Amino acid sequence: MSRGGAGARPGHLPVLYAQVMDGLAVKAEGTYLDGTFGRGGHARGVLSKLGPGGRLLLMDKDPEAIAVAEREFGTDPRVSIRRGSFADLAHWDAVSGGLDGVLLDLGVSSPQLDVAERGFSFGKDGPLDMRMDPDSGESAAQWLARASEKEIADVLFTYGEERMSRRIARAIVARRGEQPLTRTAQLAELIASVMPRGDSKIHPATRSFQGIRIFINRELADLEAGLDAAYAWLKPGGRLAVISFHSLEDRIVKQFIARHAKAPPTHRRMPVVQPFTPTLRAIGDAQKADSTELAMNPRARSAVLRVAEKLAEAA
Numbered sequence: 577m578s579r580g581g582a583g584a585r586p587g588h589l590p591v592l593y594a595q596v597m598d599g600l601a602v603k604a605e606g607t608y609l610d611g612t613f614g615r616g617g618h619a620r621g622v623l624s625k626l627g628p629g630g631r632l633l634l635m636d637k638d639p640e641a642i643a644v645a646e647r648e649f650g651t652d653p654r655v656s657i658r659r660g661s662f663a664d665l666a667h668w669d670a671v672s673g674g675l676d677g678v679l680l681d682l683g684v685s686s687p688q689l690d691v692a693e694r695g696f697s698f699g700k701d702g703p704l705d706m707r708m709d710p711d712s713g714e715s716a717a718q719w720l721a722r723a724s725e726k727e728i729a730d731v732l733f734t735y736g737e738e739r740m741s742r743r744i745a746r747a748i749v750a751r752r753g754e755q756p757l758t759r760t761a762q763l764a765e766l767i768a769s770v771m772p773r774g775d776s777k778i779h780p781a782t783r784s785f786q787g788i789r790i791f792i793n794r795e796l797a798d799l800e801a802g803l804d805a806a807y808a809w810l811k812p813g814g815r816l817a818v819i820s821f822h823s824l825e826d827r828i829v830k831q832f833i834a835r836h837a838k839a840p841p842t843h844r845r846m847p848v849v850q851p852f853t854p855t856l857r858a859i860g861d862a863q864k865a866d867s868t869e870l871a872m873n874p875r876a877r878s879a880v881l882r883v884a885e886k887l888a889e890a891a
Contacts, residue, residue, distance in 0.1 A: 604625065
């Protein structure tokens with residue numbers, strides 16, 4: 577959840593920076609796509625390794641991120657910039673020649689978390705928005721005002737893994753009957769008021785905010801579509817690097833790589849084994865931030881990086 581934010585400041589690097597650079601193994605004349613520009617920390621690293629014939633394609637849903645990309649990279653002839661979700665990368669003509677690497681750094685960027693007006697953080701009171709693209713779709717407040725109690729509970733349980741989802745949903749529906757929920761602090765305080773007191777170090781609203789944010793932004797559906805598109809346009813030998821920030825994302829990435837890298841399990845009642853040719857190989861194990869990085873950037877504690885390479889057999 578610290579996507580690109582730290583990289584925007586001199587002397588700081590974005591999450592898992594060295595591991596991402598190693599994983600992408602940037603070729604000087606290659607074509608690379610950063611599907612989650614954020615504030616450009618990883619993008620700067622890739623660009624520093626590209627020669628005059630290399631290409632860097634930058635995407636982000638967030639208009640503020642795109643404004644930074646245009647300001648800092650817009651005059652570089654090696655760089656192309658597009659506002660939109662990485663789920664739609666296949667529709668960008670710039671990828672038609674194939675890609676030597678794709679980076680997806682999931683979750684919320686530090687600038688989005690740190691600006692109260694974006695409505696992502698329960699730690700800063702602001703409008704209850706949560707949209708990564710503020711010009712598209714419903715805000716969290718609009719959805720909470722119309723969704724049924726069951727819909728709210730399902731989202732909190734499925735995407736936030738919140739065990740008290742029904743209790744929280746019931747409280748939200750009761751409160752909105754008295755007054756609209758329009759502020760992050762309102763929602764955070766309401767959730768805290770109905771949660772049992774425990775010794776957990778995380779705020780009682782953490783899982784609920786995560787669940788609502790993932791739902792509002794279609795994060796898991798976009799991830800699945802983006803992985804398929806990246807796989808389709810990667811050249812043989814091209815690398816896919818994905819940073820996840822919670823178990824739901826990481827499970828999708830892990831299973832995606834495994835599906836293309838390992839033969840499915842066989843069953844006794846199916847004597848005819850279908851031939852399987854791997855088209856991806858995992859590069860090492862899942863990687864996490866070390867103690868040095870965590871000391872500088874506590875938000876990196878939940879980051880998990882997985883890297884895979886497309887095999888020549890897939891050509």
